[in-house]
Amino acid sequence: MTVKTISTTAFNDQKPGTSGLRKKTRAFMMANYLENYVAATFTAIDGGAGKTFVLGGDGRFFNRDAIQTILKMAAALGAARMIVGQGGLLSTPAASHLIRRHKAHGGFILSASHNPGGIDADFGLKFNAANGGPAPEALTARIHAATLTIERYDIADVPDINLDTVGQTQMGDMVIDVVDPVADxxxxxxxxxxxxxxxxxxxxxxxxxxxxxxxxxxxxxxxxxxxxxxxxxxxxxxxxxxxxxxxxxxxxxxxxxxxxxxxxxxxxxxxxxxxxxxxxxxxxxxxxxxxxxxxxxxxxxxxxxxxxxxxxxxxxxxxxxxxxxxxxxxxxxxxxxxxxxxxxxxxxxxxxxxxxxxxxxxxxxxxxxxxxxxxxxxxxxxxxxxxxxxxxxxxxxxxxxxxxxxxGRNYYARHDYEAVETARADKMMAHLRAQLDGLPGQSHAGLTVTKADDFAYTDPVDGSTSAAQGIRLFFEGGARAVFRLSGTGTEGATIRLYLEQFVSEGNHAAAVDQMLDAVRQAALTISDLPAFTGRDAPDVQT
CATH class of the missing domain: 3.40.120.10 (Alpha-D-Glucose-1,6-Bisphosphate, subunit A, domain 3)
Structure with a gap:
């Protein structure tokens, strides 16, 4: 098996989000773009030599091509075994199960989840760790750091393999098992x-x-x-x-x-x-x-x-x-x-x-x-x-x-303001953060703020911390509003506004919009979202 070393230049936009790297499909199809990110992932996990990985995706456009590339890069790095879903297909939970069942060192999952697919739509790639779960923040930080310094990567110069037939084949010394994606x-x-x-x-x-x-x-x-x-x-x-x-x-x-x-x-x-x-x-x-x-x-x-x-x-x-x-x-x-x-x-x-x-x-x-x-x-x-x-x-x-x-019932809705200019979204969030200390005791739309914070989390198991995870506004009477920027889009920023009102007894069949109207008005007034974004209404309301 011939291994080629390819010189490359780092891309500055390969920071993983909440579920790996998501970009427009054409971005992943650019020369070296996918390869750089895959190579950076291998660097972050101390290489692929002697390791077993699971590989598959949701079947969206470019899924098959990306799988062939990842196989060739894994073979060049000396991976021992790749377990691949037939036709390149593996649901994300099925991939997690295979990683755990086979005690693999991790898995590459090709998907942009719920985002549209096609050459002019979205594509994504994430690495799941040996426990079957998405890479923790420490690992994604190492991946991102590696994307910024990459200068070359190795790839096997071999033909594509047949993804459509269940069975075992080899690429150099690497064993490839094409498996029924559903059976296990x-x-x-x-x-x-x-x-x-x-x-x-x-x-x-x-x-x-x-x-x-x-x-x-x-x-x-x-x-x-x-x-x-x-x-x-x-x-x-x-x-x-x-x-x-x-x-x-x-x-x-x-x-x-x-x-x-x-x-x-x-x-x-x-x-x-x-x-x-x-x-x-x-x-x-x-x-x-x-x-x-x-x-x-x-x-x-x-x-x-x-x-x-x-x-x-x-x-x-x-x-x-x-x-x-x-x-x-x-x-x-x-x-x-x-x-x-x-x-x-x-x-x-x-x-x-x-x-x-x-x-x-x-x-x-x-x-x-x-x-x-x-x-x-x-x-x-x-x-x-x-x-x-x-x-x-x-x-x-x-x-x-x-x-x-x-x-009791927690009346609830999410309002998505999609593809907002990133600078506008950031200014709105900064405006919210600047008000946090002074909000408790204020009344807006008939609701009194009891607490306001920027959510931070300390993992009770490993002690890791995550700050600035979203602005929370709590009101008397069981109402809450949350603002956060989504990490699953591929262009601009998506502002997500979450609205909640708890009702313990009485009528649990009232109209959701009616029950959430006061907290919605209070949240929009405090954030000044319409002025910052130029949006009078959300793009999607669920």
């Missing part, structure tokens, strides 16, 4: 849930619609829901992964999964609706005539997890990202277990999971998961919901109503 993950799900009870649910006439959004979860959903659990053929729609996701936006929320929402709010609605995103780690749950917010779904799954075999002995704790509503906190209190509030990003749950401090984790951005892997897991959440419905003999709406009756 399906076996894992069968070990967690009462598949017999879910089969009986479908046999008894239960109906469902699962929208795979032409993304990676399609093959998994077809195999597990239809083939294994007996859901009717046609339950899974948009189940063939496409390089551009069928020109759709693979983000499972009421805006981008509008066809599913329209069906679920109609007289023809099946008993349950669900959707997943580009790389299979997010989920949306809908019942007949009712939408379950991701924050509520986390709380409801935690409250009912004991109904599934894997969690029958109870859970040790819950973790949620800071912007996620406090609904899960109330469940933790009732169960007598801790609830940890972390920065946004699944990597912050990793140490808690590894230490056994928590069992179930979730984020308001449609991600929930448990200790079975170290990533959020969209299909896992759908299967746990099905297990709960089978065990309780209730509808989705009935589970929701029962939960609110017991724990």
């Amino acid at each position: 993950y399906s076996d894992l799900m069968a070990s967690l849930f009462d598949f017999a009870a879910i089969r009986a649910l479908f046999t008894g006439g239960f109906t469902m619609r699962f929208d795979a959004m032409h993304a990676v979860t399609g093959p998994y959903a077809h195999a597990i829901l239809e083939d294994t659990l007996g859901a009717a053929k046609g339950t899974v729609v948009n189940g063939i992964p496409l390089e551009d996701f069928g020109k759709g936006h693979p983000d499972p929320n009421p805006i981008w999964a509008s066809d599913l929402m329209a069906l679920m709010m109609s007289d023809a609605a099946p008993d349950m609706g669900a959707a997943s995103d580009g790389d299979g780690d997010r989920n949306m749950i809908v019942g007949k005539g009712t939408y379950i917010t991701p924050s509520d779904s986390l709380a409801m799954l935690a409250a009912n997890a004991h109904l599934a075999p894997a969690y029958r002995d109870g859970i040790t704790g819950i973790a949620r990202s800071m912007p996620t509503s406090a609904a899960a906190d109330r469940v933790a209190d009732a169960l007598g277990v801790p609830c940890f509030e972390t920065p946004t990003g699944w990597k912050f749950f990793g140490t808690l999971l590894d230490a056994g401090r928590v069992t179930i984790c979730g984020e308001e951005s449609a991600g929930t998961g448990s200790h079975h892997v170290r990533e959020k897991d969209g299909l896992w959440a759908v299967l746990l919901w099905l297990n709960i419905l089978a065990a309780r003999g209730m509808s989705v709406a009935e589970v929701q109503a029962d939960h609110w009756q017991r724990f």
Whole structure:
């Protein structure tokens, strides 16, 4: 095998975000751009010699080409083994499971998650560590540092391998195992849930619609829901992964999964609706005539997890990202277990999971998961919901109503202001930070501020710290507003405004916009967001 050493020049825009590096696809396709980042990753983990890695992605445009490049670079560095999903496909939770099962040294996951795909859309690459979880901040900092000093990289001068046939091949001395991307993950799900009870649910006439959004979860959903659990053929729609996701936006929320929402709010609605995103780690749950917010779904799954075999002995704790509503906190209190509030990003749950401090984790951005892997897991959440419905003999709406009756309701919404000029967004956040000390005691839109801070986190396991994670405004009466800049976009800045109002008793069926109007007005007044951004309304509201 011939190894070529390529001279290169560093790029100054390869700092990883909350989930690796995300850029426009054409950026990754530039000469040396992908190669520089891959080489920097290998540098940050002390090389690849003798190591085993997992490799796969969500099938978006450039996925196959990128995989061939990574294989050749790994071979040049002396990697011992690469485990690759057939066709280049691996959902993010399935990749996490393979890393853990095979005790790999890590994995390369090619995805921009819920972002659109195509040559003129988005691409991404992240490295997951040996525990199966996203690289911690210390590692991503080393990757970024290496991107700024790179001058050369090595790559094997060999033909591409066949990604479409399961089996073993070699590239030089490196063994490449092309594996069925679904099989191991399906076996894992069968070990967690009462598949017999879910089969009986479908046999008894239960109906469902699962929208795979032409993304990676399609093959998994077809195999597990239809083939294994007996859901009717046609339950899974948009189940063939496409390089551009069928020109759709693979983000499972009421805006981008509008066809599913329209069906679920109609007289023809099946008993349950669900959707997943580009790389299979997010989920949306809908019942007949009712939408379950991701924050509520986390709380409801935690409250009912004991109904599934894997969690029958109870859970040790819950973790949620800071912007996620406090609904899960109330469940933790009732169960007598801790609830940890972390920065946004699944990597912050990793140490808690590894230490056994928590069992179930979730984020308001449609991600929930448990200790079975170290990533959020969209299909896992759908299967746990099905297990709960089978065990309780209730509808989705009935589970929701029962939960609110017991724990109260956290009315919640997220407003996204997308592709804001970065300088404008930064000025608005600076304006907020400058006011923090003086805000408590002020009244805006009829609400009095009780506390205001810039969220900082100290990991209770490893002691690592993360500052400036988002501005929190707390108000009398159980209202909260949070401002943060998202790290998942590929151009400009996305300002996310999270609004919350807790109602313990009484009417839990009021209109969300009505219940959040006062805290929204207060947040906009304090931040002066319209003036700083020039935006009168959010681009997306979920």
